[in-house]
Amino acid sequence: MTGRSGRVRRLAAAVLVTLACQWAPVRAVTGPPAPAGRPPGQVVTWAASADRLGEGAAGRSYRLIVHTSVAGSDLRVRLSNAFGDRPLTLDGVRAGLRRAGAALVPGSDRPLTFRGSRAVTVPTGAAVWSDPLPGRVPAGADLAVSLHTPDAAGPATGHALAMQTSYVGQGDHTAETSGAGWTRPTGSWWYLDAVSVRPADPATRAVVVLGDSLTDGWQSTPGRDRRWPDYLARRLHAAPTAVRGVANEGMSGDKVLGDDAGTGAVHRLQRDVLSQPGARTLLLFEGVNDLKAHTGVTAADLIAGYRAIVRRAQAAGLCVVGATIGPFEGWSEWDPAAEAVRQEVNRFIRTGGAFDAVVDFDRVLRGPHEPTRLRSAFDNGDHLHLDDAGMRALAGAVDPRTLDCAR
Structure with missing residues (x-):
């Protein structure tokens, strides 16, 4: 059984590396944050209803684990400040494939941009879509979306009952592949309310x-x-x-x-x-x-x-x-x-x-x-x-x- 288990682990690792290699760097564009309209050619692959979720905290990072339903390329995420009473700034947003816990598949994590900028300010009561991230996302994958909020305060927006463990860290850990900086679990999704992709079949x-x-x-x-x-x-x-x-x-x-x-x-x-x-x-x-x-x-x-x-x-x-x-x-x-x-x-x-x-x-x-x-x-x-x-x-x-x- 030990030999067979080892082969299974090696095969799983190889699959994860293959998936990671399908992700490519983002091409930067310029302009204001993308509005929350329906991106053309995209199909929602994950979503969760937004509600008021406690209080925002400055200098906090979130690594949010979500499960895709349909495969596609050009991943985009929607960030929501629907219940906020002030603008919400996120100065680091990334997406990658989850390996285990808060750890990511090496090489799969990429920064997301918003009209070419790594930072985005979501207006009070609004939501914004990221730019598309080139590369293919498989169906049935655990996607990790990492966020950092430098000065969040007031009512936070999110989904309380995730039935999924995500992770919180103090300071900006969004670019870390390991789970070392993610010291606290959370059973909620924070600020993220949708993910979409462009399927191969239009x-x-x-x-x-x-x-x-x-x-x-x-x-x-x-x-x-x-x-x-x-x-x-x-x-x-x-x-x-x-x-x-x-x-x-x-x-x-x-x-x-x-x-x-x-x-x-x-x-x-x-x-x-x-x-x-x-x-x-x-x-x-x-x-x-x-x-x-x-x-x-x-x-x-x-x-x-x-x-x-x-x-x-x-x-x-x-x-x-x-x-x-x-x-x-x-x-x-x-x-x-x-x-x-x-x-x-x-x-x-x-x-x-x-x-x-x-x-x-x-x-x-x-x-x-x-x-x-x-x-x-x-x-x-x-x-x-x-x-x-x-x-x-x-x-x-x-x-x-x-x-x-x-x-």
Whole structure:
């Protein structure tokens, strides 16, 4: 076994070096920071919904680990200051392939520029795209995006529930290949909210999943990319469809209508969905938080919210796939009134004709003998959130053909 393990390690190292060699230096251009419009020819390969994330700290570095969904060249990253109350300056931004922990594959790390400059100031409430980075990025790769903030302060923008360990260092460690300077782990992504590439096939597109903690991946195995959109990305990689990119815009606690646990789906649609490059389809899987919080939301209210999202997404040229709301009896906030609304809303999703296609997650998740409860094989124990098997089941219920409608 020792000899075989050694050969496997040598093979893995060779693959990583090969991937690293595909990256090339950046050609500098001049001008102001790139705006946050949709870069032409690009497709989103990773994304995370932005929210307020604690306080910014001066002189801090972040090495953020994200997982690509679709392969391509000319990588670009989007940096967000959506929730900041002052301009955000980043004087070092780099991207490379992660080897292990905070360490990078030697030779893979490259500086990113913003209209030719190594530094960028992101205006208050705004986001900017980097210049493209020549070289190919593989699908299913751990990408490390390293940032340094010389004078950050005030509210920071990021994604709290990453289900992935990233790394923090004091001082500028962005150019370091080793993990030595990255002394503190973080379970959040800071200032980074999207990564895009230029696929080899110009017909390639992406699906954006708009959801809550079930989509965010809560209770899936951390660090293993077992959120259901991750499983979906792996399925699409081998499926006969032009939709290959997956952007996970799940936000824990999110509602369709309310903004109390973060920006609600109706209000974050432009930033998190319609602005994503190469987006072909929106898959909407939200609503359980509106029901279980006893806010007085009726089926008519929730349906009106769905219709508003669908109208805006379709007007922007996207297909919209609606997912039914799963069961949650046994969760502390469940009651018969919320269940009645769930049933009425699910009837609308299945038969109301508002969506281009429907995926029946309720049918997948419900118990065979107790349809108001999660199937025990998928229940992580709180009767609402899913284990890895449940995440895999949701991805398996999505027909790849429904993600590429003719609109």
